[in-house]
Amino acid sequence: MYDIIIIGAGPIGLACAIEAKKQGYNVLILEKGLLVNSLYHFPTNMTFFSTSQLLEIGDVPFISHSDKPTRREALEYFRRVVQSWDLPIKLYEGVSGLHKEATGYRVETSKSHYTTRFVIVATGFYDTPNRLDVPGENLPKVKHYYDEPHPYVQQNIAVIGAGNSAADVALETYLKGSQVTMVIRESTLKSGVKYWIKPNIENRIKEGSIKAYFNSKVIAIRENEIDIQTPQGPVTLPNDFVLAMTGYRPNYSFLRQLGLTINDDEDQAPYHDPNSFETNLDGVYLAGVVCGGLNTSKWFIENGREHAESIMASIIQKG
Numbered sequence: 001m002y003d004i005i006i007i008g009a010g011p012i013g014l015a016c017a018i019e020a021k022k023q024g025y026n027v028l029i030l031e032k033g034l035l036v037n038s039l040y041h042f043p044t045n046m047t048f049f050s051t052s053q054l055l056e057i058g059d060v061p062f063i064s065h066s067d068k069p070t071r072r073e074a075l076e077y078f079r080r081v082v083q084s085w086d087l088p089i090k091l092y093e094g095v096s097g098l099h100k101e102a103t104g105y106r107v108e109t110s111k112s113h114y115t116t117r118f119v120i121v122a123t124g125f126y127d128t129p130n131r132l133d134v135p136g137e138n139l140p141k142v143k144h145y146y147d148e149p150h151p152y153v154q155q156n157i158a159v160i161g162a163g164n165s166a167a168d169v170a171l172e173t174y175l176k177g178s179q180v181t182m183v184i185r186e187s188t189l190k191s192g193v194k195y196w197i198k199p200n201i202e203n204r205i206k207e208g209s210i211k212a213y214f215n216s217k218v219i220a221i222r223e224n225e226i227d228i229q230t231p232q233g234p235v236t237l238p239n240d241f242v243l244a245m246t247g248y249r250p251n252y253s254f255l256r257q258l259g260l261t262i263n264d265d266e267d268q269a270p271y272h273d274p275n276s277f278e279t280n281l282d283g284v285y286l287a288g289v290v291c292g293g294l295n296t297s298k299w300f301i302e303n304g305r306e307h308a309e310s311i312m313a314s315i316i317q318k319g
Contacts, residue, residue, distance in 0.1 A: 002028045004315070005107050005116040007095050009035050011057060011078060012288030012304045013122035017087045018058040019308035023316065028116070029087060030109060032094030036078045038126035039071060043168070044148040046071045049194065054302040060084050098258045104283065118315050121258065121270075121279075122287040123251060125296055130246040132160065136221030142242045149176040156238050158183055158226055160218060161245035163190045167201045169243050174210050181237060182212040183228055192297070218242070250290050260284070262293070269293030276314035277307055283318070285311045 004020050006013045009031035020027040034040055048055065052062040052069045060081045064073045082089065090111075097108035104117040129144035131137060146165070149172045159170045162184040174180045182205070189198065204210040213230050220227040226239040250270070252262060261271040261280040270293065272279050272286045279286055287307040292298035 001103070002026050002114060002116040004028075004118045004120060005030060005105075005114060006120045006122060006287075007107075008122035008124060008288075009089050009091065010038055010122060010124050010288065011036060011055070011301045012124075012307065013120070014078060014081055014085075014087060015057040015305040016120050016122060016287050016308040016311060018081075018085050019312045020315075021085060021087070023312055025315075027088065028114065029089040030093055030095055030107070030114075031089060031091050032110075034091055035082065035089065036075060038124050039074055039078070041126065041145055042071045043146050043172075044071065045172070046168075048074065049164075050300065050302050052077075057081060057305050058085055095254075095258075098281075098284070100281075117283065118318075119281075119284045120287050120311060121255070121260070121284065121290065123254065124289050125248045125250045128249050128251045129244070130249055132218060132221075132244055132246065134218055134220055136226075137244075139221060139223065141223070141240065142221060142244060144244050144246070146243055146245065149173045149178065152176070152178045152241055152243075154178070155240040157181070157241045157243055158218065158237070158239055159243045159245060160184075161247070162186050162188070162193075163245065163247070164193055164197070165247075166245040167193050167197050169245055170210055171197065171201055171204065173243075174204060180210045182210060183216050183218055184212060184214050185217055187214050248296060249294055255290075258284070260286075267293040267295040267298075269295065275310060277311050278314055283315075285314070287311060 003025040004027045006016050006029045009029050017027050017029050047068050047070050051067050052064040056062045058081055062077045094110045099106040107114045146169050152173045154177050156179045159166050159182045170180050170182050205212045216228050216230040219229045225236055228235045255270050263269050263271055277285045288304040289299040
């Protein structure tokens with residue numbers, strides 16, 4: 001029997017495990033994919049907005065070549081964190097159920113089952129993209145995750161979205177020779193687009209190098225074309241790939257499967273005490289970005305890592 005089981009081996013799950021080890025608890029991390037699974041699926045050439053210092057956990061220094069670390073540097077850093085703290089993790093072992101028992105909980109997984117006194121859910125949101133819900137979305141050419149520009153060289157691509165990811169993808173693929181069209185529901189790009197990216201993407205749109213349809217949406221996708229509804233009426237464009245940078249959301253079906261209550265409000269955040277982060281289930285806690293529900297910009301690694309101390313304080317109080 002474990003004292004604490006943590007679901008999710010992302011940076012916040014690791015931070016919770018470190019804090020638990022500091023307090024002398026017997027802890028286990030369960031991860032359905034690979035170590036820091038979400039970070040691994042970030043774009044290959046991505047650079048973090050945060051500094052390396054703000055991403056540090058467990059008093060392990062994060063040394064990067066520049067002020068803002070790359071994805072590759074982050075993967076190596078969190079691997080070293082696990083090694084430094086000797087964190088017990090079972091990778092590629094997804095949780096399938098959570099059952100209340102007299103002494104705590106029974107955690108069912110794809111490979112086994114475990115018993116624990118406390119559970120921390122640190123599953124993030126990056127595994128569940130916001131869908132377009134249009135005909136043809138399930139075609140292989142539609143991507144909700146972006147890796148690198150090379151596959152799209154000399155291709156007609158549509159980038160859906162108005163935020164940082166969409167702007168980054170549109171610029172990077174354009175610079176590598178793609179014919180890029182942006183489809184944006186809003187009348188402008190989002191105000192939160194990185195300050196060093198926004199002038200560049202706005203200038204490319206202004207000069208016509210990147211075509212942009214504002215106040216518009218994709219209504220159908222076919223093998224070689226897409227249909228867009230614009231203020232001037234429907235438009236059909238030649239298309240080889242659709243890169244839907246439409247954001248992500250928590251895996252609500254999984255959270256409900258665990259027995260967690262989802263708030264019925266705009267953010268649809270899983271219910272949790274704002275101080276202890278305990279959910280509607282006694283001894284089950286939330287940590288990290290999953291706490292924000294649909295408000296995915298509320299919590300990041302740099303402020304989510306603080307959840308670990310609050311959760312441990314509550315567990316210690318329970319005795």
